[in-house]
Amino acid sequence: MVMAQTEKIPDLIGKSVPRIDVREKVTGAAIYADDIQFGKKLLYARVKRSPYPHALIKSIDTSKAEALPGVKAVVTGKDFPNRIGLYLKDKHIFALNRVRFVGEPVVGVAAVSEEIAEQALELIDVEYEVLEAVTDAVYGATPEAPIIHPKLGEYEVPNFIFPQPGTNISNHFKIRKGDTEAAFKECAAVVEKTIRVPHVQHVPIEPHVAIAQMDETGKVTLWASSQSPFAQRNLIAKTLGISQSDMRVIAPYVGGGFGCKAGVTMEAIPVAIATKVPGYPVKFRLTREEEFYTNFVRQGLTIKLKVGCDADGNLLAMENTMYWDGGASTEYGVNITRAGGYSSTGPYDIPNVKTDSLCVYTNHPIGGAYRGFGMSELHAGIGQVMDELANEIGMDKVEFHLKNVVQGGDTLATGMKMHPTGLSKCIEKVADAIEWGKKSPPSAPNKRRGKGIALMWKAPAMPPNPGSSAWVEFAEDGTVVVGVGGQEIGQGAFTVAAQMAAAALGVPMDWVRIAGPLDTQYSPYEWQTVASRLTWSMGNAVKRAAEDARQQILDMVAEAWDENVDDLDIVEGKVVSYKSERDISLKNIVIYGIPKENDQGWIGGPIIGRGKFMPTYVTGLDKETGQGQRAVVHYTTGAQALEVEVDLETGKIDVINAVSAFDMGRAINPDLVHMQMEGGFVQGLSSAIFEEMMLKDGYMQNPSFVDYRIATTTDIPKKMTTIIVEEPQDDGPWGARGVGEHPMVPTIAALANAVYDAVGVRLDGPPYSAERVYMAMLKAGVVK
Amino acid sequence: MAHHTITLTVNGETEVVTVPAHMTLLEMIREELALTGTKNGCASGECGACTVLFNGEPVNSCMVLAVEADGATVTTVEGLAHDHQLDPLQEAFVESGAVQCGFCTPGMLISSKALLLRAPNPSDDEIREALVGNLCRCTGYVRIVDGVKKAVKIAAQSEE
Structure with a gap:
């Protein structure tokens, strides 16, 4: 390496x-x-959805809907019997025989207008036999709970996911390291705590939309707001029995992803319908209400933690049991459970660890990928028990963290060796910036101030071998076109790719274009735009493609000038020789080549560089102990410190100051990194204070922006500081690692710890809404 | 279904459009005039992505019927720049890093434009108040607020 x-x-x-x-x-x-x-041939799809959290489908009568003028297709689960799923293949495009959550697609309709499609839905009669619903993951994991997937044992599953047929457990990840029972006996202080993190929704401002069309030869094109055009090509084609090469996905700019447009969510629906109406494009877009209650969610978590340290504050043992509310099926849930498992200690060096991370089927919406991929939920628990343990042992929290955080060379809970990390530096920098240990006076007598700190780590959670590829081509004027398969979802991936290509080639930044929109027919393969992996993985591919093109150019010029390649360089779009001091612009030569002297023929030809990257070193982990050589590719780490002011009369929290520091190895574009840290923090703050999908008996009570509040301009702190720490990644482009998801991961715990410092109360989980904080203060006797 | 023919001014151009009675101004702008810069984020007046200037006032175009726009003057994000010269707000959003995914950006720009039309030098709190109905999930709003402040400076410089 x-x-x-x-x-x-x-x-x-x-x-x-x-x-x-x-x-x-x-x-x-x-x-x-x-x-x-x-154009005028466009059809609009609407979907009739399950009104029950759990029921058997007894009959479906679509005859009246089919007879409605303007209706072009009506489809049900029977039309598409194959299962689909990214990891565990456990669901159908339309429910077959059984519905498992409120909002599950049951019948699809395509009509000449959205209004007619809606009318058609009203004419469809579905008869159900209602079953008992599971609406709590802890209960769902018990033998008493009704079974939601009786055929779990038949589902196709990769070898790193461990479902337990005959139960509702779709994955059980374990770590057994050392002897926790014996170690707890040695502890001077032990903290036990259960935290519940509610379901939240991604809330991109652009709702999901997908348009599909099948031509007369059976080839299908899907246009979608998508983080995963290649994964969608693969999964949808396989499920519908189409060759992947006959399935083309075109994905323009994405108006916010945060994980909800990864994998296959609703995109298979218009494709399935389009196969019944060849020649017609079929558009399906979710209403904002559907976006809230039918789309994949950040699944709820109940985390039970026990952690202990010796009298000097050295962590000795942790037991961590996590019940993930995976929902009706588990597009991503099983792998979030795995990620929660192998990262279950948080960024702490703990010699004795026992972890049980369980993904449980419930009759709730489907758990999907959400910025942080389980880490915000996990760290909501870890960050608070560490704070309490430091209190318990009477040690300053910053000192406690510095004493116990993972360092390069540590053996992690999975047996993997930790690479160099700048986490300690992150802690020191946030503590410094927030003036840790200094208490500032509140702005009014009815207010209390407090400070809190919390740490995080996160590894990209992926199969062992997700690949990236890239190509580099040129136009006659020397400008560069870079082909990538990773998506621009707002994080700045295209800008960073262009920047890397320009840097590796030796051309000015404004010479580089990204070939877009993404199109699986022309764009190079990329696994998915998830896991904060593009800067690192796609970045490596882009860098290599640019270096490949550069080498071809230098070889050509060296031959033409009869010089040694080692004496040549590309600077500002010109090939220069440090030996002969000649130079030549890239213009024209990158397409036409270079003429030999005296009109004796030509050298070269159109330059095309290619590059790929795939991690090859990630190993499996033992099913019973979670031990293995290398669980993940790497960890990005960071710390956040907050100062809050709590209003004793209302329970309202104001964030006075928020400081974040993250180690992304190398900031390719520092401004873009700061933007991720700011936006991520506010998203984390929003989830910590406001957000909760209120699920009652399986029904979401608040599926609108009025009832599901996200942070607005008036909710953000007046002061926000973001700090870059760079401890280079050995296999990252110029040392870079991803940092897209991480900034929201420590926020719930940092806020909870600051509130505790201010008023001495903790909730059993977010959101820290004014009402809930006030009630907790009342209960604790802080206010009367 | 009843249709109506209406005449309105959109980004300085006179448009004559025949629309069904129930069509919203947002649908008309996007589908009949193919001005797709104005975004549909909720279709229920809650997210601000579809904000346009309607006779100089910011409105959620999803909450206005197209027929109500008969005789009105409408400005969409496409109408902010003139002769390839960006509006100071657009220039400031570029410089401040106020844009990530870009989906809320057209609505943010229009709401900011409406603010600067009525208060050419707004305070921080006025800016935050004016944009409270425009949701953004990417940026954390800081650089959007900075962008509006920067636009004031850019506009002042260009007048000097």
Whole structure:
């Protein structure tokens, strides 16, 4: 492996160049999936959904809907009997025989207008036999609970997911390291705590939308707001019996993803319907209400923790039992459970660990990927028990964290060796910036101030071998076109890819274009835009493609000039020789090649660079102990510190100051990194204070922006500081790791710890709404 | 289904459109005029992505019927720049890093434009108050507020 530290860092790396997509986006010119015009043949799909959390389908009568003028297709589960799923294949595109959550698709309709499609839904009669619903994951894991997937043992599943047929447990990940029972006896202080993190929704401002069309030869095109065009091609094609090469996915800009547009969510629905009406494009878009209650969710978590340390504050043991509310089926839930399991200690060095991470089927919406992939929920618990344990042993929290955090070379709970990490530096920097240990006076007599700190780590949670690829081509004027398969979802992936290509080639930034929109027919393969993996994985592919192109150019010029390649370089779009001091612009030569002297023929030809990257070193973990050589590719770490003010009369929390520091190895574009830290923090704050999908008996009570509140302009702290720490990644491009998800991960615990510091109360979980904080203060006798 | 023919001014151009009675202004702008810069985020007046200037006032175009726009003057995000010259707000949003996924951006720009039309030099709190109905999930709003402040400076410089 090349050590990134020894490599020369080009000037463009670490430079805050402006986003390359920004002009399109401020002028309204940027195209999103719903903006594509399809003309008069366009059909609109609507879906009749389950009104029950758990029921058997006794009969479906679609005859009246089919007879309605303007209706072109009506489909049910029987039309598409194959199962679909990213990890565990446990669901159907439309429910077959049984419904498992309120909102599950049962019948699909395509009509000439959305109004007619809606009318058709009203004409469909579905008869159900209602079953007992499971609406609590802890209960769902017991033998008394009704079984939601009786055929669990028949489902196709990869070898790192461990379902337990005959139960509702779709994955059980274990760690057994050392002897926790014996170690707890040695502890001077032990804290036990149960935290409940409610379901939350992603809330991208752009709702899901997908348009599909099948042509007369059976080839299918899907246009979708998508983080995963290649995964969608693969999964949808397989389920519908289409060759992957006959399934084309075109994915323009995404108006916010946060994980909800990864894997296959609703995109298979218009494709399935389109196969019944060849020649017609079929558009399906979720209403905001559907976006809330039918779309994949950040699943709820009940986490039971026990952690202990010796009299000097050294952590000795942890027991961690997590019940993930995976919902009706588990597109991602089983792997979130796994990620929660192998990262279950948080970023702490603990010699004795016992972890049980269980994904449990319930009759709730389906658990999907959500920025942080289980880590915000896990750290909501870890961050608070560590705070309490430091209190318990009477040690300053910053000192306690510094004493116990993982360092490079530590053996982690899975047996993996930790790589160098800047976590201690992150802790020191946030403590410094928040003026840790200094108490500032409240702004009014009825208010109390407090400070809190919390840490995090997160590894990209993926199969062992997710691949990236890229190509680099040129236009006659020397400008560069970079092909990527990773998506621009707002995080700045296209800008960073262009920046890396420019840096590796030696051309000015404004010479580089990204080939878009993503199109599986032309774009190079990329597993998915998830896991904060693009800067690192796709970045490696882009860098290699650019270096490959550069090598081809230098070889060509060396031959033409009869010089040694080692004496040549590309600087600012020109090939220069340090030996002969000649130079030549890339213009024209990158397409036409270079003429030999005296018209004696040509050298070269169109340059096309290619690059790929795939981690090859991730190993399996033992099913019973969770032990293995290398569980993950790497960990990004960080810390957050908050100062809050709590109003004793209302329970309202104001964040006075928020400081974040993360170690992303190398900030390719520091401004974009700061933007991730700011936006991520506010999303985390929103989840900590406001957000909860209120699920009652399986029904969401608050599926609108009025009743499900997210942070607005008036909720953000007046002071926010974001700090970059760089401890280079050995196999990252110029040392880079991802940082997209991480900034929201420590926020719930940091806020909870600050509130505790201010008023001495903790809730059993978020949201820390004014009402809940006030009630907790009342109960604790803080207010009367 | 009853249809109506209406005449209105959109981004300085006179448009004559025949629309069904129940069509919203948002649908008309996006589907009849193909001005897709105005976004549909909730269709229920809660997210602000579809904000347009309606006779100079910011409105959620999903909550206005197209027929109500008969005789009105409407400005969408496409009408902010003139002769390829960005509006100071657009320029400031670029410079401040106020844009990530970009889906809330058109509505944010229009609400900010409405603010600056009535209060050319707003305070921080006025900016936050004016944008409270425009939801953004990416940026954490900080740089959007900065962008509006920067636009005031850019506009002042160009007048000097």
